[in-house]
Structures are given as structure tokens and as C-alpha cells.
Amino acid sequence: MTYALEISALAKTYKGGFQALKGIDLTVSQGDFFALLGPNGAGKSTSIGVITSLVNKTGGQVKVFGYDIDTDLEKAKSFIGLVPQEFNFSQFEPLINILVNQAGYYGVSKTVAIERAEKYLRQLELWDKRDEPARSLSGGMKRRLMIARALMHEPKMLILDEPTAGVDIELRRSMWDFLRELNQQGITIILTTHYLEEAEMLCRNIAIIDGGEIVEDTSMKKLLAQLDTETFVFDIKAGKSINELEQFAEQSSTIAYRVVDDHTLEVDLNKSQNLNQAFEQLIAANIEVLSMRNKSNRLEALFVSLINNKPSKAKAKAKQASAAVGAN
């Protein structure tokens, strides 16, 4: 089956000599909900820029639904809808004109474009603002406008570069539902985000990019399975002193507890342990747990560990080469 996106040996070196992409390989299947994560300056936006032809690559190949951007650029572009990181619409034009014109660039007739504009503006709760200039919208509304604009030609693949940045929680969740719905309709979605919870909740597959190299490319399930330790926070009923709690923590040889204060305990559980074991010990010590939560986002922990600890592809290659030289 043809991939929605197939990238091989993609390289980009900017004029000043900065190597933003160092020959990355990546595939995204049709219908996937794919996360591309990485710290600032890792190469996410450059990758998206190359795919959408806003950045000229210096090496490698990009195919969109089998069409090479070097030989079939216009065909490849017709499959992509882009929601960029920065607001990039005319601030002075009314919303309806922005959408209808955008559809026109893809050859969609005005009649059809007006119907679609109404559909997406209503779905994204912007219909009442249709005749207002874009500059009058709030930040969240502008983000939704860019999503509506990207959908006007009904693309087979939607690329969203930090679509929920600066959007409040309620709106973010409604955008997640909207994106899930689009994905269920068969649209391939590629998402970059700083909210790792967002990637964990939405995406089935994930690639992590750092320093212009892909450091991880796997399914979300497999990635999360790599997590060795998870930290839980227990809110406990008052009645135990800090000394008593610290004594309890020291006595436990199997599970690592940390006393935060006289009503909070943290516990680190590795893969071989489970919460029941912790609860058995807490009950035996007559410590009542009132509530419990994850200390941090699981993906975030993995992300930090991968970025900090994973040797780069270049380093790994160098290591292999030196091992080979040593063997000879």
C-alpha cells in the first residue's frame, strides 16, 4: 500500500551552514494519526516546510501518496492541508473570503467553496464571524480559522504544526474531538505539539526528532511500553506525622516512597511492581489514601529520557565504524 508520506534521506542545510535535517527517513501510513515530536529547533518545522514546499530541501526524497515532490509537486500538494504554527492569513480580509479564496487556489469552484466554508465555519464555531476581518478574532479563533482553511480542498492528509498552542483547555479538547472525527473519516493526520499529553491521547504512531535526526520512530504503545518507572502521587489522610511517614518509607525495601509533606506521598513503581503492592503496605501501616494521580505525563518522561540519553544516529554510526575498525 502506498504511504501517505514517505521521506528518505531528507536533508536541509540553511545558507549559514546550519544543518537542520541530517538525512531523515520517515513513513506515515494512510489513515494514521501521527505525532512528530521534538524540542525547539529539532527540525520539525523544517520537515513540514519541505513537505509543503515552503522550504527547499538540499537532499533526499519526499513522496506524498506516492507522488514525488521533485517531479509531481502540484499533485503532491493537492493532497496536503497545512495548519502552520504562525498565523499566516491576511489580517484584513473577512473570514469567508479567506476560505473561499483558499479553495480557489486548489481549483474548487466558488459555489462549492461557499458551501464548504459554511460547513467548516459552523463546525468550528466561527460562522457568526464570517464577515469580520481576521484580525478581530481571538487567538483560539484564529487557530480554528487556520484549520478550516486547511480543510477547504478536502485534503487526504492534514499537517498541523502546534495547532493548540495558546488555546484554552476547553477549546483544546473540542479541537481534539474535531481532529479525531477527521481521522475517523480517513484523513491522515500528522501533528507536532508541545503538549505531549495531546500526542499521547490522539496519536497512534510517533517519531521523535532531535538535532535534525529521528531518534525514535515507533507506535505510541511500544514507546510507552519502554517506560521503566512511573511516579504516582498519593494524597493521604492527616493523622501521621512526617517522622512516622519517613519511617514507613525507610522500612519499605520493595517500593520506593518519598515523603513530600504530612499529607502527600510519592511512589515510584517499575514494570515488575503494581499498585496493589503499594496499597497493601499502606494499609498495613494504617495510612489512608484519599486520592491518587500520575506525577507527570508518561510520554513527557520518555521524551526527556530519549532526548537526553539516546545516542544520535551519527554518533551510533561513528561508534559502529570505530568498532569495525577495532575488529579489523
Added chain:
Amino acid sequence: MNNSIALKSILTKEIQRFMRIWVQTLVPPAITISLYFVIFGSLIGSRIGEMGGFDYMSFIVPGLIMMSVITNSYSNVASSFFSAKWQRNVEEMLVAPVPNWVIVAGYVGGGMCRGILVGLIVTLVSLLFVDIQLHNIWIIIATVTLTSATFALGGLINAIFAGSFDDISIIPTFILTPLTYLGGVFYSISLLPEFWQGVSQANPIVYMVNAFRYGFLGISDVSLVTAFAVISFFIVTLFTIAMVLISKGIGLRS
């Protein structure tokens, strides 16, 4: 992909843009030209007498109309395309399967529409001051169309290279305005000493103004064939440059 719809979309957007801000785009040329008519035509012109066999006011009308067409065609595309770059909404077109020639044609078409519309407004204003003669309407239409296309292309190239709003005012101020004033709008180049007549022939605006004046009055300092050849040469050259720049993504793609 239906390129005609894409072209129509860019053109519509461009026309909507200058119509939305008509107070800035359509009214000032009418006021400026009225002042030219009052000062150079009525007050000073009455003391100058005839030029090329016509009273001075009738002589300068075609040049003044052409000056408005040139300035407005150029500045429309320069400011609109640069604003699109600056606000990054040019990316709307760059990510879409719009061929480069459609982008060029759309913006140039928008500039031509504004240039020609302003030309019409100025012509109507001039009717308040002088009875306009028509010698050959087809020459008028051909000259105004080709000239507006030439300067719209020039404005586009300026905007592609521009890095700031200052950059789109440098060329009109330091090159376009002097060339227009020295392009035979207010005088016949036959009045100049021979050396300066030769120098004037290197100014493309001389050919445009004279061809246009021929359409109204039937007089010209240059041959019409040469005039249309020069204008056509500039259109082909500027179009080629614009296409190469957009294809390479100069000032548009990193």
C-alpha cells in the same frame, strides 16, 4: 487542477483588496491629477501656449493619465505582494498546487486592473478641464494595457526582493518618478537638445507616453512600431525574471 479558478481567486482577492481601501488607492490619484491640471494646465499652461500643435492642457492630458497608470500598477503589486510576504499569507498560494505563472498573472492582473481603473478616473477628471480628442482608441487600449502590465511586473519583482516596507518605496521614489517626469509627460522631447533627446530614448516611459499620446492626439516623438517593440521587450524580460525568481523561491522559500 483548474488553473482558471486559481487565477480568478488571486485576481478577485487583489481587486477586493484595493476596492476595500479605495480612499487610499483610488481617490488620491484623482486629487493629485486635478492639481496638475489646475497648476500646470490652467495657470501655467495658459502662458506656455501650444505644444506639438495643441494647447498645453490637451498635450499633457495623455501623459498625466499614463503617469497615474504607471504609478498605480506598480505600487499596487509592490505593496500587495510585499504585504502578503510580510503577513506570510503568500504561503496560502505557495502550499497550494498553483502554477507559478498563475501567481504572476494573478498579481499582475490585479495591478493592471487598478492602474486602468485609476486611468479611467483620471480621464473622467480631465474632462472637467479639457475636451479630450480621440485619434485611435485601439492604440490607447493597447498602450495602456501593455504599460500597466509592464509596471505591474516591475512592482512584483520589487516586492519579491524587498525585505522591508522601505524597499518598496525606494524604486518608485528614486527611479520611477524621475523617469516619468523625464519621459515626455510635460514636454515634447523634440524640444530638448540633441544629446538629451538621445538620452531620453533610453527611457522606456518616453515610448509609452508617446504611443498613448498618439492614440489621443495623433502625434508622437517616436515611431509606434519602436514604441510597441520596446514595451513588448520589457514585458517579456520582466515576466521571465519574475517567473525565475518565483520558481527559485527567492525571498519566498528558505
